[in-house]
Amino acid sequence: MSKSINIVTSTAVPLNIENIDTDQIIPARFLKATSRDGFGKNLFRDWRYENDDEAQPKADFVLNNPTYSGQILVAAKNFGCGSSREHAAWSIKDAGFDVVISSFFADIFKNNALNNFILPVTVSDAFLAQIFKAIEADAKTTLEVNLPEQFVKISTTGEQESFDINSYKKTCLINGFDDIDYLINMKAEIEAYEAAR
Amino acid sequence: MAKTLFDKIWEKHVVKNIEGGPSVFYIDKHFIHEVTSPQAFKGLEKRGMQVFRPKQIVATPDHNVPTLNQHLPIKEELSRIQVQTLKENCEKFGIEMYGLGHPFQGIVHVIGPELGVTQPGMTMVCGDSHTSTHGAFGSIAFGIGTSEVEMVMATQCLMQSKPKLMRINVEGTLNAGVVSKDIILYIIALISASGATGYFVEFAGSAIRSLSMEARMTICNMSIEMGARGGMIAPDEVTFEYMKGRLFAPKGEEWEKAVAYWRTLPTDAGASFDKEIDIKAEDIEPMITYGTNPGMGIGVTGHVPALNEIDEQEKPSFEKSLHYMGFEPGAEIKGKKVDYVFIGSCTNSRIEDLRMVASFVKGKKKADDVEVWIVPGSKQVEKQAIEEGIDKIFEEAGFQLRQPGCSACLGMNEDKIPAGKYCISTSNRNFEGRQGAGARTLLASPLTAAAAAVTGVVTDVRELI
Ligand code: SF4
Numbered sequence: 001m002s003k004s005i006n007i008v009t010s011t012a013v014p015l016n017i018e019n020i021d022t023d024q025i026i027p028a029r030f031l032k033a034t035s036r037d038g039f040g041k042n043l044f045r046d047w048r049y050e051n052d053d054e055a056q057p058k059a060d061f062v063l064n065n066p067t068y069s070g071q072i073l074v075a076a077k078n079f080g081c082g083s084s085r086e087h088a089a090w091s092i093k094d095a096g097f098d099v100v101i102s103s104f105f106a107d108i109f110k111n112n113a114l115n116n117f118i119l120p121v122t123v124s125d126a127f128l129a130q131i132f133k134a135i136e137a138d139a140k141t142t143l144e145v146n147l148p149e150q151f152v153k154i155s156t157t158g159e160q161e162s163f164d165i166n167s168y169k170k171t172c173l174i175n176g177f178d179d180i181d182y183l184i185n186m187k188a189e190i191e192a193y194e195a196a197r
Numbered sequence: 198m199a200k201t202l203f204d205k206i207w208e209k210h211v212v213k214n215i216e217g218g219p220s221v222f223y224i225d226k227h228f229i230h231e232v233t234s235p236q237a238f239k240g241l242e243k244r245g246m247q248v249f250r251p252k253q254i255v256a257t258p259d260h261n262v263p264t265l266n267q268h269l270p271i272k273e274e275l276s277r278i279q280v281q282t283l284k285e286n287c288e289k290f291g292i293e294m295y296g297l298g299h300p301f302q303g304i305v306h307v308i309g310p311e312l313g314v315t316q317p318g319m320t321m322v323c324g325d326s327h328t329s330t331h332g333a334f335g336s337i338a339f340g341i342g343t344s345e346v347e348m349v350m351a352t353q354c355l356m357q358s359k360p361k362l363m364r365i366n367v368e369g370t371l372n373a374g375v376v377s378k379d380i381i382l383y384i385i386a387l388i389s390a391s392g393a394t395g396y397f398v399e400f401a402g403s404a405i406r407s408l409s410m411e412a413r414m415t416i417c418n419m420s421i422e423m424g425a426r427g428g429m430i431a432p433d434e435v436t437f438e439y440m441k442g443r444l445f446a447p448k449g450e451e452w453e454k455a456v457a458y459w460r461t462l463p464t465d466a467g468a469s470f471d472k473e474i475d476i477k478a479e480d481i482e483p484m485i486t487y488g489t490n491p492g493m494g495i496g497v498t499g500h501v502p503a504l505n506e507i508d509e510q511e512k513p514s515f516e517k518s519l520h521y522m523g524f525e526p527g528a529e530i531k532g533k534k535v536d537y538v539f540i541g542s543c544t545n546s547r548i549e550d551l552r553m554v555a556s557f558v559k560g561k562k563k564a565d566d567v568e569v570w571i572v573p574g575s576k577q578v579e580k581q582a583i584e585e586g587i588d589k590i591f592e593e594a595g596f597q598l599r600q601p602g603c604s605a606c607l608g609m610n611e612d613k614i615p616a617g618k619y620c621i622s623t624s625n626r627n628f629e630g631r632q633g634a635g636a637r638t639l640l641a642s643p644l645t646a647a648a649a650a651v652t653g654v655v656t657d658v659r660e661l662i
Binding site for chain 2: 016017018019021023024027028029031032033034035036046052076077078081082083084085086089104105106107108111112115116125166167168169178179180182183184186187189190193194197
């Protein structure tokens with residue numbers, strides 16, 4: 001599992017559903033683990049299987065469709081709303097996704113994704129529609145998600161759009177730095193702050 | 198310069214601003230529970246670190262706990278291990294924990310305020326999105342992920358970017374039968390489940406000021422359901438009155454000093470917000486949701502939107518949602534059959550909620566084919582309900598009073614709604630499968646839920662009061 005992100009060029013899995021909440025990404029009954037591993041197999045569990053049975057995959061769900069694969073998940077607007085469970089980010093990463101593209105992300109999910117070296121890319125509604133269209137037309141369409149240059153490009157159509165990310169987070173992702181390392185190095189300043197209040 | 202409530206608290210808690218990036222932001226209080234903390238403790242151990250400020254953390258198990266026979270060991274193995282792991286971690290790292298059976302145990306967002314841990318002007322976090330509840334006291338309170346739980350354990354700080362600020366003004370007087378849950382469901386229906394994403398929201402106006410602390414907590418609790426990072430309400434006499442004498446509230450001279458400071462916190466006249474919304478309290482009627490996100494709410498006398506009222510782009514999600522719920526576009530919601538009634542969760546499980554339900558059902562009986570669960574938010578709420586004789590009223594009505602916990606708010610403990618069944622719930626989320634795989638949730642106020650318990654169908658409570 002990569003602990004840094006630079007340029008990701010890959011086919012993508014299209015999930016054209018709005019308001020995907022973290023209860024769908026990983027249902028509550030799978031939150032009982034005390035470690036961070038192995039959540040990928042329960043990603044979108046209740047959309048993936050009939051009667052919670054791995055022997056009965058739902059044929060119409062995109063993750064069960066061998067036509068689509070890749071390191072990039074493309075979802076409709078307001079992805080990751082609801083519960084703060086970081087298990088949602090762990091399950092997405094564990095299932096092999098390094099990038100999620102949507103036109104709108106819930107705040108807590110966005111932080112959780114970044115803390116797990118998943119790049120949440122916010123594009124315009126119009127560009128998102130173009131991505132879905134391109135993948136629908138040709139499942140082998142690759143997307144280039146270029147973090148250093150901050151753009152997404154659709155290989156088959158050549159269309160591209162730039163995206164925003166704050167420069168601190170960008171440096172962290174490219175270099176594999178964690179917030180926690182940064183904070184631990186600030187201990188003396190934090191203690192000084194406490195003493196001064 | 199005129200400042201907002203948020204600005205005043207924010208500025209006091211910035212340890213350092215980073216060029217082109219977030220701020221190092223200091224956290225006063227950290228709540229933890231069994232579900233989102235184990236991996237954080239593991240992370241600390243892997244780094245060979247101690248918890249930096251264990252006295253600033255309060256722990257309680259809530260998500261996984263059974264609500265019957267809490268004196269017995271938890272039957273489900275993974276839940277038992279998670280609750281046990283919390284206990285062991287708290288012992289190892291010197292953190293106060295109110296475990297099962299402790300007189301202070303309960304849902305983390307219910308016990309913080311009732312113990313006086315939650316105070317105006319504070320910064321508070323928890324690995325739980327409904328941490329926004331605590332903002333009702335005039336604090337900056339928000340939910341975080343497990344990596345962030347670990348950061349706060351290690352350094353008492355987080356990296357935070359300042360959010361945009363929104364103010365929602367609710368002016369006027371509420372109609373009879375309309376309570377604070379209806380206000381927040383109305384607001385979310387108005388601006389949608391993502392309408393406040395990227396914002397921290399201050400609720401203001403005469404209708405908000407007229408509310409009790411419990412009712413204010415219900416509103417701030419659900420600010421996350423419109424995407425907001427958190428919600429807050431300026432502290433006032435109602436706040437101070439609620440807090441005075443609580444276990445961890447300041448005492449004596451300290452109290453006077455604290456109140457004097459808290460009085461400086463409300464937003465100054467002329468302070469500016471990135472967005473403001475004005476709402477008339479008179480426009481709000483008892484609300485209920487028909488779909489699978491909290492923004493899909495309507496007045497109880499209204500109808501599910503017809504297909505031609507929905508944007509073309511949103512149709513697939515809308516139809517998927519109605520299919521899950523088993524509702525037709527354009528249908529009336531009133532009169533729909535209900536199988537379960539759940540009154541509980543960090544949104545509506547405080548003593549005031551139970552009193553409201555009790556005063557409505559006194560002398561009435563539940564409908565025959567409805568199951569009714571009342572789950573108090575904490576041991577203290579449970580105790581008070583019994584002292585006031587509320588338990589007897591519920592018993593006579595055929596309602597089941599259970600023991601404190603998150604219960605049927607999320608399908609994680611034993612309290613689940615069976616697939617295909619309809620549940621009127623006072624909780625905060627109607628997502629697919631939230632109350633159990635296949636369960637169909639209709640969010641409403643405790644009053645509207647109680648009315649449905651009595652009639653067995655979705656009911657306009659105003660016809661019964
Ligand atoms: S009652 Fe529900 S929303 Fe509140 S903390 Fe528990 S699970 Fe979360």
